[in-house]
Each structure stands twice: as structure tokens, then as C-alpha cells.
Amino acid sequence: MGIFLTRNADIHHMVQKNFGKTDNYLVANKHNDCLKGLFKLLLSRLYYIFDGGRMFVLYFxxxxxxxxxxxxxxxxxxxxxxxxxxxxFKVKDKRNKVYIDVDHLGKIYSYEIYFNGKLPQGNRERLMQLSEHNFYRGSL
Structure with a gap:
């Protein structure tokens, strides 16, 4: 399943196969903050293009x-x-997209959640449901 050949149905099936439940996932792009993005851009334009275009499925x-x-x-x-x-764990709403920042053992992972497009279809509804359930973080 490549980025250009992947369909929304393929992602839905992959999540269902691995977790059974299909309403706890989001399709996300990797997000680099301005400073990190500028550094990577200066380091190598090709690296920046490929690194910034990485897409993920996040299941909570x-x-x-x-x-x-x-x-x-x-x-x-x-x-x-x-x-x-x-x-x-931070969720920042920017109207047409949401940023999710996760500090895992001192390393920050940042994701952009888009709502428009082929693969992010359904992201808005799933994000609202995940927010209502506090992203299933329990008593944290």
C-alpha cells in the first residue's frame, strides 16, 4: 500500500483487521515545526520533501x-x-486542521490532521468522537 495507491477503504480495512474497531483512528501527516523544518530544508531539499510528506495512521x-x-x-x-x-499530549485546533503533539519520553512527535481530501475522509467525525472520550487516555 503506497501513499499514491492507498484508498480510504484500504486504511479502514487495515485498522479493522488490526483492532476490530474502526472509529478510533486518524489519518495524519508528519508535522515539522518551523525551526526543525527550516533546518531540514537547509540540510537537504529532497529530505525535506520526503520527510514532510510522510503519512501515518494513528489509532487510539x-x-x-x-x-x-x-x-x-x-x-x-x-x-x-x-x-x-x-x-x-496536546491537541491544537487550527480550524481547517488540527495539530497533535505527543511528548514520548522527551521526544516530541507532531502530526497534522487534515479534514479535506481523499485519505482524511472521516477524520473530523472520528476526531470529535476521540475528543469526547479524551483519546481513551483513561484517568491520565
Missing amino acids: DNQGIHEKEISFTDNAPFLLIPWHEVRN
């Missing part, structure tokens, strides 16, 4: 955040970021 449950990059291979498993290892 009581265990944590399960992350999988949408790439040219389906064989890679979802990686778990357990809630007890997350120091800070």
Missing part, C-alpha cells in the same frame, strides 16, 4: 497511541506509544 485506545506509516509495505506492524510513557 486505552493502551496508548498505535502508529503506522502508510508506505510501500503493508508488513510493518503498528508501533505502540503507551500512555504511561507520554509526558505531554
Whole structure:
């Protein structure tokens, strides 16, 4: 499943196959903050283009955040970021997109959640549901 060949139905099926439930996931782009993005741009334009265009499926449950990059291979498993290892979790609404920042053991991962387009279809509804359930973070 490559980025250009992936359909929304393929992502839905992959989530259902791995977790059974299909309303706890978001399709996200990797987000680089301005300083990090500028550094990578100066380092290598080609690296910046590929790094900034990486897409992920983020699945949220009581265990944590399960992350999988949408790439040219389906064989890679979802990686778990357990809630007890997350120091800070921020959701910033910017009207037409949302930024999710996760501080996992001192390393910050940032994602952009878009609402328009082929792959992000349904992101807005799933984000609202995840927000209502506090992203399944339990008593954190």
C-alpha cells in the first residue's frame, strides 16, 4: 500500500483487521515545526520533501497511541506509544486542521490532521468522537 495507491477503504480495512474497531483512528501527516523544518530544508531539499510528506495512521485506545506509516509495505506492524510513557499530549485546533503533539519520553512527535481530501475522509467525525472520550487516555 503506497501513499499514491492507498484508498480510504484500504486504511479502514487495515485498522479493522488490526483492532476490530474502526472509529478510533486518524489519518495524519508528519508535522515539522518551523525551526526543525527550516533546518531540514537547509540540510537537504529532497529530505525535506520526503520527510514532510510522510503519512501515518494513528489509532487510539486505552493502551496508548498505535502508529503506522502508510508506505510501500503493508508488513510493518503498528508501533505502540503507551500512555504511561507520554509526558505531554496536546491537541491544537487550527480550524481547517488540527495539530497533535505527543511528548514520548522527551521526544516530541507532531502530526497534522487534515479534514479535506481523499485519505482524511472521516477524520473530523472520528476526531470529535476521540475528543469526547479524551483519546481513551483513561484517568491520565
